[in-house]
Amino acid sequence: MNKWVCGLLASSLLVFPICGACASLEDMARPMHEMKAESWAEVISCDTSLVSLINTKNIHFDKEQNRLYFWQKDVHREILNNPKITRGGDIQKVVVDLDKMVVGYEYSDSWDTKTDRISYSFVKKEKDIEFEPILPGTYQEGYINKALEVAQLPQIPTPHTYEYIGEGAWPAGSELPRGVKNRIVEMYLCTNWYIKDCREYTWRFYITEIYNDELVNGQTERYEWCTIPVYVNFKAHTISFKNLDDIHKTYEAGLPHAVYEDICKVLKAKNDMPNEGKSGL
Numbered sequence: 117m118n119k120w121v122c123g124l125l126a127s128s129l130l131v132f133p134i135c136g137a138c139a140s141l142e143d144m145a146r147p148m149h150e151m152k153a154e155s156w157a158e159v160i161s162c163d164t165s166l167v168s169l170i171n172t173k174n175i176h177f178d179k180e181q182n183r184l185y186f187w188q189k190d191v192h193r194e195i196l197n198n199p200k201i202t203r204g205g206d207i208q209k210v211v212v213d214l215d216k217m218v219v220g221y222e223y224s225d226s227w228d229t230k231t232d233r234i235s236y237s238f239v240k241k242e243k244d245i246e247f248e249p250i251l252p253g254t255y256q257e258g259y260i261n262k263a264l265e266v267a268q269l270p271q272i273p274t275p276h277t278y279e280y281i282g283e284g285a286w287p288a289g290s291e292l293p294r295g296v297k298n299r300i301v302e303m304y305l306c307t308n309w310y311i312k313d314c315r316e317y318t319w320r321f322y323i324t325e326i327y328n329d330e331l332v333n334g335q336t337e338r339y340e341w342c343t344i345p346v347y348v349n350f351k352a353h354t355i356s357f358k359n360l361d362d363i364h365k366t367y368e369a370g371l372p373h374a375v376y377e378d379i380c381k382v383l384k385a386k387n388d389m390p391n392e393g394k395s396g397l
Contacts, residue, residue, distance in 0.1 A: 156172070167193050189205045189207045217311045219260060252272070279378065280304055286299040302326040306321065319348050347360055
């Protein structure tokens with residue numbers, strides 16, 4: 117068992133055109149707040165209170181860029197089921213880069229049910245969108261997969277499979293939340309989904325952290341904390357956690373080497389280890 121201190125932690129209109137030539141994104145979003153609007157498919161419920169929906173009539177696949185565009189709405193179930201509320205929810209125009217499997221948002225807003233109008237919105241030009249990795253097992257992955265299904269495109273394989281990497285004590289001197297006496301962090305590598313060549317020579321993997329807390333009242337709690345991306349440059353023999361700037365050598369003792377070894381073990385078992393023939397390494 118590995119143990120360490122966890123301090124590192126044509127362009128094709130595939131379905132339907134997404135908008136008119138002159139309408140602003142806010143103009144397009146406003147009628148989508150109607151609670152009785154058709155063409156919304158429920159995707160997932162979060163803690164039974166927040167419901168995610170996607171608009172099935174406004175999905176656009178740009179084959180040349182290999183990007184998917186769709187509208188997504190979050191609405192609280194109590195609002196959704198209240199006949200007196202006719203408009204509500206938070207709406208986003210989602211952009212998914214299917215080559216790098218990252219997601220960004222071209223438009224986002226929030227509807228104020230008291231004033232019955234959009235209370236907040238932002239719009240970004242596509243070139244200014246900040247993309248981030250799609251993380252396995254997340255709420256976000258759920259609605260992206262539904263959009264891929266509607267668009268008849270390959271989906272992210274779910275459910276995910278994981279392999280235990282190891283565990284570590286909370287870093288000495290680092291503050292713990294109030295009521296927590298001690299914490300052990302377990303780490304699991306996602307084994308059935310990783311992204312090849314998200315950058316030159318670099319593959320992206322995913323680690324899920326599970327917290328095991330010993331509370332001051334003598335009780336214990338175990339819960340999933342987060343999933344983080346891990347980047348491996350097989351040519352430079354480096355590994356990065358969360359972002360590409362957090363660089364460590366794969367032979368560095370502790371977490372970097374342990375995670376790298378487990379990644380290689382998974383790839384070798386799948387006969388998918390990078391080599392000169394596959395990635396030019």
